[in-house]
Amino acid sequence: MKFTESQLDQAFISLLEAQVSSRVSSLKVEHNSRPRNPKIADACFKSGYIDAWGRGTLKIIEACKEAGLPEPELIEKDGGVQVTLYKPEGGPIGGPIGGPIEKIRAQFGSLSSRMEVDSEINKSDLKSLSGSISEYFRSNFGIISDEIRAKFGVTSLYTLILLSIDNTVTAKILSKVLGTTPRTIENHLSKLRTNQIIKRHGSDKSGYYEICKQK
Structure with a gap:
């Protein structure tokens, strides 16, 4: 042709x-x-x-x-x-930069820096953020923090909070921040995945976690 x-x-x-x-x-x-x-x-x-x-x-x-x-x-x-980037239709232009999760990240800091801090201090600081993070989970994902704590334990809740701060974090870093073992963190991540609280995308090396909206 x-x-x-x-x-x-x-x-x-x-x-x-x-x-x-x-x-x-x-x-x-x-x-x-x-x-x-x-x-x-x-x-x-x-x-x-x-x-x-x-x-x-x-x-x-x-x-x-x-x-x-x-x-x-x-x-x-x-x-x-x-x-x-587009503003909401009919919404104002300007205003404060960053939503609730950015403020939480700024208060807690990077997880890599938290690896050098005593885990009890880290958990205490996470507890002090519980009010802000509970509202963030509820309004954005329909997740009730108290229900996560009651059903899966406080370590699962802290793991979920840390994933909202950095969704590319590894089990090894999470274990250092929370003062436990990587295997324990993997068990908590598995429970959160099984119950469709979180979803994993990509490989272990370059993937990330997504917090799922609850129906």
Whole structure:
């Protein structure tokens, strides 16, 4: 079969459009990260500015959902990706930056830094955040903290709180923060997954946890 020059041009344009569309759509699901400057990316990762490869756009989308905002628009533009955030329809522009979970993260700090703190202090600080976190769980996921504590135990509740602070955290880090063993944490994670409180996405190395909305 022979094609005219015009048909070949159109086929080439269509192929490019499909590739661009595919690349952008992949940013909304778990994907591999291919930094354009590996040395700069590695320095940012080791400095703590990047917590997991390939999670940036997913965390933006999750943050918008948590804040009750429309899903952001991702488009490829001038060799890069443009992200457009939208305010709620009819809502005000401006106001405080960050929702409840950002304030909780700021108060508790990073989990890596908490590994150096005595676990009893960590648990005491988590207990002091129980009011804020209970309201966050209830309003965003329909989860009642007291029910989690009564059904699965306080360690499961603390594990859930820590997952809301950093959903890429490992069982090893959780065990250090809470002063228990990785196997114990795995058992609590398993109970939360079995009861559809949380869901795991991706591999053990590069995956993350999602807190599920309760029906």
